[in-house]
Amino acid sequence: MAVKVHSKEVKKATRDLLLKRGVAVSDIAKIVYEMQAPYNDNLDMEACIESVEAVLDKREVQHALLVGIELDMLAEKKMLSEPLQQIVESDEGLFGCDETLALGSVLGYGSIAVTTFGYLDKEKIGIIGTLDSKAGDRVNTFLDDLICGIAASASSRLAHRMRDLEEKEPSETEQAG
Helix, strand or coil: CCCCCCCCHHHHHHHHHHHHHHCCCHHHHHHHHHHHHHHHHCHHHHHHHHHHHHHHCHHHHHHHHHHHHHHHHHCCCCCCCHCCCCCCCCHHCCCCCCHHHHHHHHHHHHHHHHEEEEEEEEHCCCCHHHHHHHCCCCCCCCCHHHHEEEEEEEEHHHHHHHHHHHHHHHCHHHHCC
8 A cells, every 4th residue: 555645744845845946935925916916905925925825735736846846857957858858948938738737726716816827927027037037057947837826826815815805894884883
């Protein structure tokens, strides 16, 4: 019988890999803030960080990160078979597996997440642009899209939570009555 990997191990491995690859939760939260601030005057970074943390706690997101980052690191070491090695290493434009992996975890967060993912993938805001720059020896073919997915999901989660909070606040009529 196969031994199951405990969720705590998966979570720790994911967080460690993100830091190793130069991505902090605050980097992703800054993107979430930029996406949601125009719609919420009371938004603060704490809420954005909390939303990113909640998305990172999802097992499906953790698994996608582990797979994608592993493929990026194998490409850096030139350990993938050709032609996949060259495709991943160069982040070939028609290679959609990186977006597909990231988009899979976004789908659970609704249409706001899906449209935000597309926007972030195109505009390369914040750390996403840094990861996509292809500067240095790092391959981030999968990681930049995965960060788009996390930021998009956290943005959508936050938008829905803000609406829920608005609807829970008593209306002016209820307060006056």
